Amino acid sequence: MMYVYLDNGATTQVDPRVTGKIIKYMNDRYGNASSLHFKGREAKKALDKARHTIASSINARADEIYFTSGGTEGNNLILKGVAFANREKGNHIITTKVEHKCVLESCKWLEKQGFKITYLDVDEEGFVDIEQLKNAISDRTILVSVIHGNNEIGTINDLKEIGRICGEKGVYFHSDACQSYTKVAIDVQEMPVDLLTLNAHKIHGPKGVGAIYVRDGVKIEGWQHGGFHEMGIRAGTENIHGIVGFAEAVKLSLSSKHISYMTRxxxxxxxxxxxxxPYVRLNGPRGEKRLCNNAHFSFKFIEGEAINGLLDDYGICGSTGSACSEKTLEPSYVLKSLGLNHEMMNGSLRMTLSRFTTEEEIDYVLEVLPLVIRRLREISPFKEEQHVFNRDA
Amino acid sequence: MYSTETLKRFKNPEFVGDMENPDAVGEIGNFKCGDVMKVYLKIKDDRIEDIKFETYGCVAAIASTDMMCELVKGKTLDEAYEMSNQEIVNGLKDLPPVKVHCSILGTRSLRDAIDKYREGISEK
Incomplete structure (x- = not known):
């Protein structure tokens, strides 16, 4: 049987060339980058080189890049670190209803600490409401945080436009770019963005490593205290093998060829x-404003966990935003924000590709998925409704 | 996650389908909770002679209804009505705690069908 991994939005397979680098640094170049001896210098050199690689991938300076343990830590550090470092300016933060959980939960926690948060709406394709953003910014606003590429439905927000608005009002602009990094060109000289969150495991790097970009001059307070690592912003012995693996993954991912391949x-x-x-809806936009690796559908009359359950049997990995897949039994808040009804939220299927996805795999999915959907619709009690739709169609 | 038994039943449910001229039809659930179960009964001499189901829902919902059908086929209406959802959970070799409500919907859809059958009888 064919095995098809289409859950690259959750995580990706590590590129074997990345693994090779990681093993080398685990086995031979294991020094602590703070040590003065030659083993330490060897690690420090690798750390500096990796920082340059990440920096140049977004046209930033190396001293504007700080390594973290991944996307969740990066978003926590930026939201909390910027909030507390700029308290004298104000206590208001603006974000959206479709951010990753780690942004929303950080905001909820900040609310408990006395910060005020505005959660912006999105339109039916998932784009942030620009007019609402303009009206929400006040003298007390210190930070606007808007996701770049949405992790569920693939919508790519316009960082240039949002950044310009924030810049005019003198408010810091942060974007969570974990899903979009290397899939959409990011240039911090062209895009007026002050802070970015990046991570490795969505781009064929290892789990447990990421980075943040903090534009020179932006006030941010460190959150994890200890030694003077990462210029005092993030204490803890640097995860050298992970960081080297991350940089290698970036080098291998940065190519417009990969983007056009995945788009096709x-x-x-x-x-x-x-x-x-039949009876399917595509969620999120079409074309260039959609992440090149994201497809997201809603199927009527059936439920998403069951769809994935049968796909699993055919060796196909996908995911769903259905209430049944969540421990809370609540459907995805992202899909809710698009205005989808319960049936469409529960019948959702996300498939996320990578540069390792093959044409044969897509052909196989296109062969199997219609069978799976038909089979579940046979089990579904909504026969009459299906007939009504048939007649109308 | 799911037991082998749950997955096996979900992938190959034995009792799925509708029924011609059923003696009773039960239905429970709504889109909002994510599960809708429909149960068809053929009843002879106060016993469930045949049973079929259709389910809109997750892996656990489909497996639970199929398990319920197997457990009550051939039983008297009283026996079937008394069956607890725990018997479905046991039959499936356990369900994740968050999915136990699927087994409850299984027993409720069956009871709904039996209630309707009895109402129909008393009306006659």
Whole structure:
């Protein structure tokens, strides 16, 4: 049987060339970058080189990059660190309803500490409401945080436009770019963004490592105290093998060829599903404003966990925002924010590609998925409704 | 996550389908909770002679209804009505705690069908 991994939005397979680097640094170059001896200098050199690689990938300076343990830590550090470092300016932060959980939960915690948070709406394709943003910014606003590429539905927000508005009002602008990094070109000289969150395991690097970009001059307070690592912003012995692996993953991912390759397969998947399966809706936008690796559908009359349960049997890995897949039994708040009804939220299927996805794999999915959907619709009690739709169609 | 038994039943449910001229039809649930179960009964001499189901829902919901059908086929209406959801959970070799409500919906859909059957009888 064919095995098809289409859950690259959750995590990716580590590129074997990255693994090679990691093993080398674990086995041979294990020094502590703070040590003065040659083993320490060897580690420090690797650390500096990796910092340059990450910096140049977004056209930043090396001293504007700080390594973290991943996306969750990066978002926590930025939100809390900027909030507390700028308290004398104000206590208001603006974000959106469709951020990753780690941004929303950090904001909730900040509310308990006396900060005021505005959660912006998005339109039916998931784009942030720009007018609402303009109206929400006040003298007390210190930070605007808007996700770059949405992790569920793939919507890419316009960092240039949002950054320009924030810049005019003198408010810091942060974007969580964990899903978009290397899939959308980011240039911090062109995009007026002050802070970014990046991570490694979404781009064929290891789990447990990431970085933040903090534009020179932005006031941020460190959150994890200890030794003077990461210029005092983030204490803790640097995860050298992880960082080196991260930098290697960035080098291997940065190519417009990968983007156009994934875009072609993504569109083949989307077009194939939309033409082969009835009663389906594509969530999120089409074209260039959608992450090149994201496809997200809602199927009527059936439930998403069951769809993934049958796909699993065919060796296909996907995911869903259905209430049934969550421990809280609440459907995805991202899908809710788009205005989808319960049936469409519960019948959702996300498939996220990578540069390792093959044409044959997409062909296989397009063969299997219609069978899976038909099978579950046979089990579903909504037969009459299906007939009504058939007649109307 | 799910037991092998739950996955096996979900992938190959034995009792799925609708029924011609059922003696009773039960239905429970709504889109909001994510599960809708429909149960068809053929009843002879106060016993469940045949049973079929259709379910809109997750892996656990589909497996639970199928398990319920197997457990009550051939039983008297009183026996079937008394069956607890725990018997479904045991039959499936356990369900994750968050999915136990699926087994409760299984027993409720069956009871709904039996209630409707009895109401129909008393009306006649």
């Amino acid at each position: 397969l993504r569109d083949k998947l989307i077009d194939g599903v939309m033409t082969r399966i």
